[in-house]
Amino acid sequence: MTEHAPAPTHSTDLTLDPNDWAEFRTLAHRMVDDSLEHLRTLGDRAPWQTMPGSTRETLSAEQLPREGQGDDATYAQFAEHVLPYTNGNRHPRFWGWIQGNGTPLGMMADMLAAGMNAHLAGLDQAPKLVELKVIGWLAELMGFPTDSSGVLMSGGTMANLVGLAVARHARAGFDLRADGLHGGPPLTVYASSEVHSWAQKSVELFGMGSASLRKAPVDASLRIDVGALESMIAADRASGSRPICVIGTAGTVNSGAIDDLNALADVCAREKLWFHVDGAFGALAALSPTLRPLVAGMERADSLAFDLHKWGYLPYEIACVLVKDRAAHEGTFSVTPSYLTDEGRGVIAGGLPFADRGIELTRGFKALKVWMSFKAHGVDAIAAVIEQNVAQARELAARLAKVPDVVLAAPVSLNIVCFRFAPSGLTDEAQDALNKEILLRVQETGTAIISGSKIDGRYVMRAACSNHRSTWADFEQLLTGLERIRGELAS
Numbered sequence: 035m036t037e038h039a040p041a042p043t044h045s046t047d048l049t050l051d052p053n054d055w056a057e058f059r060t061l062a063h064r065m066v067d068d069s070l071e072h073l074r075t076l077g078d079r080a081p082w083q084t085m086p087g088s089t090r091e092t093l094s095a096e097q098l099p100r101e102g103q104g105d106d107a108t109y110a111q112f113a114e115h116v117l118p119y120t121n122g123n124r125h126p127r128f129w130g131w132i133q134g135n136g137t138p139l140g141m142m143a144d145m146l147a148a149g150m151n152a153h154l155a156g157l158d159q160a161p162k163l164v165e166l167k168v169i170g171w172l173a174e175l176m177g178f179p180t181d182s183s184g185v186l187m188s189g190g191t192m193a194n195l196v197g198l199a200v201a202r203h204a205r206a207g208f209d210l211r212a213d214g215l216h217g218g219p220p221l222t223v224y225a226s227s228e229v230h231s232w233a234q235k236s237v238e239l240f241g242m243g244s245a246s247l248r249k250a251p252v253d254a255s256l257r258i259d260v261g262a263l264e265s266m267i268a269a270d271r272a273s274g275s276r277p278i279c280v281i282g283t284a285g286t287v288n289s290g291a292i293d294d295l296n297a298l299a300d301v302c303a304r305e306k307l308w309f310h311v312d313g314a315f316g317a318l319a320a321l322s323p324t325l326r327p328l329v330a331g332m333e334r335a336d337s338l339a340f341d342l343h344k345w346g347y348l349p350y351e352i353a354c355v356l357v358k359d360r361a362a363h364e365g366t367f368s369v370t371p372s373y374l375t376d377e378g379r380g381v382i383a384g385g386l387p388f389a390d391r392g393i394e395l396t397r398g399f400k401a402l403k404v405w406m407s408f409k410a411h412g413v414d415a416i417a418a419v420i421e422q423n424v425a426q427a428r429e430l431a432a433r434l435a436k437v438p439d440v441v442l443a444a445p446v447s448l449n450i451v452c453f454r455f456a457p458s459g460l461t462d463e464a465q466d467a468l469n470k471e472i473l474l475r476v477q478e479t480g481t482a483i484i485s486g487s488k489i490d491g492r493y494v495m496r497a498a499c500s501n502h503r504s505t506w507a508d509f510e511q512l513l514t515g516l517e518r519i520r521g522e523l524a525s
């Protein structure tokens with residue numbers, strides 16, 4: 035039998051706040067200093083190193099801590115075992131996949147947001163106005179009406195999923211919310227074969243089955259074949275399915291290819307389909323007046339999803355979905371339980387607009403890092419770094435094209451360079467193995483982080499330039515490293 039705890043008195047009230055605020059403040063200042071110092075000196079270390087066995091063991095074997103060991107000891111273990119061992123995405127020579135780097139200001143904004151611990155379902159509070167303002171700014175940048183509906187989400191997958199959910203609700207033609215998929219004919223959705231995996235996950239989750247996602251072939255530039263798309267839509271209609279949505283991609287994850295968004299908008303207008311654009315990273319090209327023509331037609335979408343934690347350079351997690359038709363957006367999700375009724379006054383005045391625009395009720399204050407970043411840097415400064423990344427990708431491609439045996443595996447549409455060593459005299463399989471080995475050595479020697487992928491069935495190396503810390507000297511290091519490793523493997 036455990037004894038009953040004594041009734042709380044003034045001196046024994048329990049809390050998780052520090053006992054000694056002065057001591058905690060000292061530690062907290064050290065945490066900030068260490069984090070900033072780590073960021074300042076990123077380039078002095080290798081982008082990535084494998085974890086020592088002791089760290090793997092320590093992190094895997096830990097028992098559930100019933101008793102606290104204190105803040106200082108816990109922070110010391112974080113600094114030793116956790117902080118140094120990331121996949122390297124903050125490093126100036128990281129061009130693996132499309133990941134973001136984060137910024138010191140974004141880090142501090144997330145800390146301030148956590149300190150406020152604001153509940154962003156809505157409610158009558160300044161953070162709600164900040165999120166609404168940020169959504170309006172993003173709409174303006176993307177060429178959407180500034181009164182578009184929108185919501186900030188954890189990532190592109192979630193933002194795209196919400197966009198597709200609205201598309202389905204708006205175009206199903208029957209009461210999907212009440213009757214589910216039994217209410218009407220099979221619904222179909224269209225995208226290119228290069229569409230990101232979120233689309234398949236979404237239709238599967240929606241109960242539509244992966245077969246409802248029709249993947250149209252792509253042309254030589256890896257853009258959707260619009261003629262083939264139209265034939266697929268016609269064939270589906272003829273066989274009794276109901277096409278609801280075309281997904282265009284502004285910047286495919288594999289090669290950065292941008293679908294002909296104006297052509298897709300035309301198809302959707304003719305066929306009365308919802309036009310959703312996945313602009314996870316590519317949509318951010320719209321921030322730059324010189325790059326904006328690359329994503330022309332994006333502004334004609336009914337819904338648009340994009341990340342700010344990739345090419346917006348902000349720390350994870352942050353993405354946005356914009357929806358022009360506010361009624362369709364809220365009609366997809368809105369459910370107001372009685373304990374959340376808008377009384378028109380008090381804390382709940384204005385209701386819970388964000389809870390009505392997605393599936394989350396409790397949400398954090400993600401908007402703060404966007405708001406602070408836009409205001410502090412200015413959007414033009416962010417756009418200039420995006421332009422720098424595109425210029426770096428073009429220059430890298432030009433330099434790689436001059437390296438003996440290197441071929442470019444796809445056109446550089448935006449900021450991704452796909453290439454491979456293709457020495458004559460090696461079979462395709464031997465070339466694949468060679469490129470894979472070069473790639474792993476590039477990573478393991480701390481030269482840089484680039485990633486591998488497949489284009490036309492062949493293994494390629496891929497440098498995705500969405501890094502605000504990369505200088506041209508960093509790319510020179512990659513080029514030198516590639517030639518050195520290629521030489522080692524040849525001898």
Ligand SMILES: *Cc1c(COP(=O)(O)O)cnc(C)c1O
Pocket residue numbers: 132188189190191192194230232283285286287312313314315341353
């Ligand atoms: C990264 C990416 C996604 C998914 O976004 P997350 O933020 O990783 O969830 C979707 N589409 C494209 C084109 C992407 O590049």
